[in-house]
Amino acid sequence: MDKVELLYFDGCPGYRKAEQSLKDALSREGIRSRVELVAVNTDEEAGALKLPGSPTIRVNGRDLFPSSTGEREDWRLSCRVYATPEGLKDHPTGEMIQAALRRSPVRAPDASGEPCSRKGVQGEDAGAGAEDAWSSELFGVPFRTLLSREVNRFLKVWTQTLLSPLLTSALYVVVFGYGLGSRIREVEGVPYLQFILPGLILLSVITASYGNASTSLFDAKRERYIDDVLISPMTPLQMALAYVGGGVLRGMLVGAGTFVLAIPLAGLPAERPLLLLVAGLATSVAFASLGVVAGVLATRIDHIFFLSAIVLQPLTFLGGVFYSAEMLPAPLRVATYADPIFYAVDAFRFAAVGVSDVSPYPALAALGVFAVLAFWGTTELLRRGYKLRY
Template identity: 40%
Template sequence: MHDFANMGTRRFGRVNWLGLATLCSREMQRFMAVWTQTLLAPLATAGLFLVIFTIAIGPTRGDVMGVPFTHFIAPGILMMTVIQNAFANSSSSIVIGKVQGNIVDTLMPPLSPAELVVGYLVGSVGRGLFVAAAISVGLAIFVGIVPQHPLMLLGYVILGGAFMGAVGIVAGIYANKFDQMAAITNFVVTPLAFLSGTFYSVDALPPVLRQITYFNPIFYLIDGARYAVLGVSDSAPALGAVISLGSTLAVSGIALAMFTRGYRLKA
């Protein structure tokens, strides 16, 4: 796709800061331009989840891990919304560009594969942060939940946005049309998100399912957010942070390799 053998000799240096900043700005402006769809809609969806589960289960369900059921599911809904939107941001940007035939406008400028990955990740993390901030304000006003460890929550939101942003890049590069992307979303992303302990503690699962859950990287994002907000968790927060960071680096490496090879990007 590009000749990156002489990256150190590019006239603007090893890093094309202007090009990278432009790509980051474009990815941020993509979701800000339709904020009612990308920011307001996720807030409404998260609110509906909370209301429905509170009305349907809350009155008959006792405390979970020592906290009310509504409080227990709130951080999981927050993180689940963040990761879904982070995935949608990067995956939709790439697959729309491929379908419309203008992905070349992103690939032709003198941007290295690493710069492309970072640019898309910034957009995903940015959208995730906006969504998390909106939901956090809503939880504080309507549920009375204030994070016990706000900096930890910020860190997990960034990790969640980066991880699912990287997954979105891989999915966007792999998918050549919208129905392929829909299949990835419906059969991979959504099940992993819903089967990650968002609405239950893994201690309630049978031993086999519990062990399977421990292999789901989204579980550690949900669990880490729950600890940051409520101070309770199914696993050690430090372990979750390490696994989340490792998963993000691993998937980002795959995305980097796909851009470097031009996998499913070359005409």
């Protein structure tokens, strides 16, 4: 039977809830284990915990994860994780613990009475090496756990996060497509409704990607569960991939839904489906990354909407969603050519209906550079830890 020790600083409130939460989590996973509380009272032991009031989990005499300092292998958790009746249920830290326990080198005996082994790895040293490898994997359990939380976050309220943008896109189609389309027959030889639909699809991708990443990061700061991510064995790159990945997935789902909606409304073709996918994905990565940056920089929820209003909205309307750049006077045309959204819309429109204002492949290259720079900036900001405390 596994032995799970919870080391806690004596001043930590709620450690009894921590004990019960661990027992409940293990029971749900079908893991037979014995949970013990170990009080830490001396200055030397308390210093080894790094943070007062932060319990450490130890399984079968071995701490779960190596610390970044290398002074001592430990795993720190905020006491407030256990302040709710549900404890570790549906909490990313709890999911990490459960996953780590499932990968523990010593498990409960199987039906034959022999201890379970993992992929034929025997012994404490072999198990420790597997644990270290698991902790350092780029797409390992810590990353997948945080990404899963990001995805579940918007799927739980899918009517708000997925259905609502589709209704907004449908209204744009009715007002601009059918309303103006009756007056503007064609643009660059393409029916006006088909001309604006690629831009409307990309607009929904941008809005969903940015909104998901920015509000998720801000909520994590405001509710203080960003602390549990920061003290986990995740690297800044893993954090960026998880937060941006959640925004990208939501943006692509909304974009795909809008595209499906556009087929019966306007018979929108997809002349170059691979290019369509690449342009949509690069756009989603770029604006999900900017959303993470906005979430980090914001100290109030108003700041997120303010940045959206003064930066994102003007860029959108200057991005050629509703018109061709050739229709503008020279000063506004220069502003449009300086807008990164313009190149995203132009490449996406070329992939969908085969028309563009500029050469599509340089536009796609510019979009790719913009996405890479935005993601790099996001990773660097998370690495520095700037304003990650609310």
